[in-house]
Amino acid sequence: MREEVREFIFKNFLFDDSGDSLDDNDSFLEKGIIDSTGMLELVAFLEEKFGVRIEDEELVPENLDSVARLVDFITRKKVPS
Amino acid sequence: MCGIAGIHNFRGTKTESLEAVSRMLSAIFHRGPDGFGAFYDREVCLGHARLSIIDLSGGAQPMSNEDGSVWITFNGEIFNFEELRAGLEARGHRFRTRSDTEVIVHLYEDYGAGCLKHLNGQFAFAVWDSVKKELFIARDRLGIRPLFYAERSGSFYFASEAKALFATGALERRLDPAALDEIFTFWHTVAPRTSFEGVHELPAGHYLVLKAGTLSRHKYWELEFPEEFSNISFEDAMDELKALLVDSTRLQLRADVPVGAYLSGGLDSSVTTALIKNYTGSKLQTFSVAFEDENYDESPFQKEMAKALGTEHNEIRCTYGDICDSFQKVVWHAEKPILRTAPSPLFLLAGLVRQTGFKVVLTGEGADEVLGGYDIFKEAKIREFWARMPESNLRPLLLKKLYPYLPAFQGQSRFYREAFFNNGLNDASDAFFSHRPRWEMTSKNKMFFSEGLKSAIAASSPESMMKLTLPAAFKSWPVVARAQYIETRGLLSGYILSSQGDRMAMGNSIEGRFPFLDHRVVEFAATLPLHYKIRGINEKYILKKCMAPHLPERIVKRTKQPYLAPDSKSFFKDGQAADYVEELLSERKIAEYGYFNPKPVSLLLNKCRKGTAIGFKDNMALVGILSTQVLHRQFVEKFDCSGELPEGVLKIVNDNRSVLLCVKK
Numbered sequence: 001m002r003e004e005v006r007e008f009i010f011k012n013f014l015f016d017d018s019g020d021s022l023d024d025n026d027s028f029l030e031k032g033i034i035d036s037t038g039m040l041e042l043v044a045f046l047e048e049k050f051g052v053r054i055e056d057e058e059l060v061p062e063n064l065d066s067v068a069r070l071v072d073f074i075t076r077k078k079v080p081s
Numbered sequence: 082m083c084g085i086a087g088i089h090n091f092r093g094t095k096t097e098s099l100e101a102v103s104r105m106l107s108a109i110f111h112r113g114p115d116g117f118g119a120f121y122d123r124e125v126c127l128g129h130a131r132l133s134i135i136d137l138s139g140g141a142q143p144m145s146n147e148d149g150s151v152w153i154t155f156n157g158e159i160f161n162f163e164e165l166r167a168g169l170e171a172r173g174h175r176f177r178t179r180s181d182t183e184v185i186v187h188l189y190e191d192y193g194a195g196c197l198k199h200l201n202g203q204f205a206f207a208v209w210d211s212v213k214k215e216l217f218i219a220r221d222r223l224g225i226r227p228l229f230y231a232e233r234s235g236s237f238y239f240a241s242e243a244k245a246l247f248a249t250g251a252l253e254r255r256l257d258p259a260a261l262d263e264i265f266t267f268w269h270t271v272a273p274r275t276s277f278e279g280v281h282e283l284p285a286g287h288y289l290v291l292k293a294g295t296l297s298r299h300k301y302w303e304l305e306f307p308e309e310f311s312n313i314s315f316e317d318a319m320d321e322l323k324a325l326l327v328d329s330t331r332l333q334l335r336a337d338v339p340v341g342a343y344l345s346g347g348l349d350s351s352v353t354t355a356l357i358k359n360y361t362g363s364k365l366q367t368f369s370v371a372f373e374d375e376n377y378d379e380s381p382f383q384k385e386m387a388k389a390l391g392t393e394h395n396e397i398r399c400t401y402g403d404i405c406d407s408f409q410k411v412v413w414h415a416e417k418p419i420l421r422t423a424p425s426p427l428f429l430l431a432g433l434v435r436q437t438g439f440k441v442v443l444t445g446e447g448a449d450e451v452l453g454g455y456d457i458f459k460e461a462k463i464r465e466f467w468a469r470m471p472e473s474n475l476r477p478l479l480l481k482k483l484y485p486y487l488p489a490f491q492g493q494s495r496f497y498r499e500a501f502f503n504n505g506l507n508d509a510s511d512a513f514f515s516h517r518p519r520w521e522m523t524s525k526n527k528m529f530f531s532e533g534l535k536s537a538i539a540a541s542s543p544e545s546m547m548k549l550t551l552p553a554a555f556k557s558w559p560v561v562a563r564a565q566y567i568e569t570r571g572l573l574s575g576y577i578l579s580s581q582g583d584r585m586a587m588g589n590s591i592e593g594r595f596p597f598l599d600h601r602v603v604e605f606a607a608t609l610p611l612h613y614k615i616r617g618i619n620e621k622y623i624l625k626k627c628m629a630p631h632l633p634e635r636i637v638k639r640t641k642q643p644y645l646a647p648d649s650k651s652f653f654k655d656g657q658a659a660d661y662v663e664e665l666l667s668e669r670k671i672a673e674y675g676y677f678n679p680k681p682v683s684l685l686l687n688k689c690r691k692g693t694a695i696g697f698k699d700n701m702a703l704v705g706i707l708s709t710q711v712l713h714r715q716f717v718e719k720f721d722c723s724g725e726l727p728e729g730v731l732k733i734v735n736d737n738r739s740v741l742l743c744v745k746k
Contacts, residue, residue, distance in 0.1 A: 011684050011687070012684075012693070014528075015528065015529065015680075015682075015685050016680070016681060017680065017684065029497075029500050032521075032525060035501065035696060035698055036498060036696070037695055037696030037698070038696060038698075039494070040695070040696075041693060041695065041696070044693075059496070059497070060494065060496055061496060
């Protein structure tokens with residue numbers, strides 16, 4: 001999952017496929033990687049790729065603002081509660 | 082409207098000089114296909130390509146004063162020429178024609194550079210005073226008509242478009258790296274910089290004097306906001322604004338050919354159209370762009386307005402394919418990288434106007450800058466309000482009221498919206514506080530710049546270039562006035578009136594006229610208290626109030642829509658880009674031209690092929706990179722401006738005989 005998320009971020013926001021310019025804990029916001037519409041692209045990708053549904057109130061940096069947080073968030077979502 | 086060109090101190094024979102000027106005119110044939118003239122003396126050669134609008138039989142140019150000592154080549158309109166003429170005749174000047182051109186010649190004789198403050202109009206012209214041996218070149222206050230110039234090996238060249246300068250063969254053709262830096266920040270270059278190294282643009286409200294081998298540039302007009310805004314009552318301000326708009330519309334309808342109007346479906350062009358119908362009694366034809374993509378289409382509002390005013394309405398329907406197919410021509414005319422495709426439909430619209438038999442259209446351009454229509458003004462107001470209490474939870478909620486027409490913007494979570502507008506929030510005294518979020522967003526696409534381009538621009542900064550152009554009082558103005566200044570002096574002349582305006586219209590031999598940009602309207606609006614223009618976050622409030630009686634309620638109450646056209650989507654069909662797009666964005670061509678990094682561009686191209694490039698940033702990147710590549714191909718790699726001017730039509734005016742010159746192709 002981590003690799004898929006990283007690949008998406010690199011190809012769609014960084015336009016770079018070398019894979020070495022972003023640490024898993026780097027904040028997308030602080031690094032200016034994802035803008036307002038980027039957020040929508042990201043959510044669409046997560047929903048399609050991992051079969052989850054993301055609610056509006058889940059659109060917060062705690063869930064989405066780094067590769068590590070995204071992986072955590074999706075992992076939690078995929079575990080049926 | 083017309084195209085002008087000229088050379089001072091040409092190193093060559095008379096024939097060579099005239100041939101060079103005829104090549105220049107050939108390159109801008111589209112600006113004036115109705116007639117061609119040239120004036121020659123030992124020091125200077127002036128050329129003119131004419132689109133005849135006033136005094137169809139007598140207005141040929143270049144034109145002189147009574148004794149042939151002062152000559153002019155002029156592009157544009159002087160709307161108050163009849164009033165000026167009366168004064169000049171009273172002072173003993175004799176007129177040979179009924180044209181506005183001749184008025185400038187005599188005014189210049191009387192006042193020199195001081196003639197400019199008498200002119201109400203849109204103009205770029207050159208006057209040669211053969212007694213003083215002085216070349217005087219001026220451009221209108223707001224930059225409606227273009228003027229480019231260059232110096233090489235002791236010779237001075239000027240023309241309405243840069244391509245005419247290159248047509249002389251005397252200049253190298255290179256894109257200026259700093260221009261790309263500026264365009265990928267502001268969407269325009271900061272005049273006098275242009276896209277091309279060594280080619281300068283005369284900034285709006287400036288003139289040049291070339292005398293004894295020395296070139297000097299002077300500012301004669303500036304957009305100034307007062308230290309204290311006027312204490313005029315709202316009712317009086319409404320009456321005065323309306324009276325000024327009625328008068329500017331009346332003046333701008335002066336022409337010896339029929340005048341049409343654009344109708345976008347929004348407030349501003351509805352106002353100009355209503356003014357024509359209600360106050361001048363002119364029979365009117367209106368013109369609109371409708372879009373295949375309904376997200377951009379405003380045709381129901383256009384039709385409603387046309388019906389309400391009883392105009393004869395014409396419409397062109399713009400498809401994705403139309404935008405793609407016209408894009409290379411659009412860049413050829415714009416002579417600049419563009420970050421949006423919005424100029425393309427306007428180019429097609431001007432084509433429709435031409436086919437319908439019109440040469441002149443009035444539009445609503447300028448109202449947003451002058452009367453506070455853009456969301457960036459409201460955005461600045463809200464951000465400043467928020468900056469005064471950054472810990473407030475409620476103040477930033479106002480941001481959601483902005484950009485109601487952008488689904489992606491409306492769909493984002495509060496946190497991300499606030500993170501975007503928080504940019505630069507800690508310093509409301511920052512000169513560019515209002516524009517910080519927009520410019521930083523646009524600048525992100527510099528990540529596509531090649532290492533070579535990045536190192537070429539490392540020492541300069543677009544913002545510091547723009548700071549140099551600001552008037553001294555700028556710092557003391559309120560945030561919204563500063564934002565209005567930046568929009569008017571920057572984007573309006575650098576993009577809206579040029580890439581989207583003059584070039585697209587003149588590309589089809591059409592002249593645009595702009596009642597909101599009459600300098601009396603601009604100057605009056607600048608004195609008004611800001612809340613007359615934007616009340617709370619209700620934009621162009623005073624305009625809506627004073628024009629409401631003449632407009633359908635639905636038009637006045639309508640949420641403002643910015644003019645947009647489909648961007649990256651236009652270039653792709655079934656996951657495949659048009660041939661020229663694939664080629665120019667290929668890793669090979671990107672590497673060959675050297676402005677961008679091939680790999681990231683190919684990833685962007687992939688994203689666009691899949692149709693997932695939905696944001697502003699990606700769309701600006703694609704259109705910006707593609708237009709830069711097109712520009713390089715057309716102006717640097719191969720340059721072909723021949724073939725427009727028919728052979729043997731140039732008339733030499735000063736020795737009173739028609740010399741038919743062959744244009745060398």
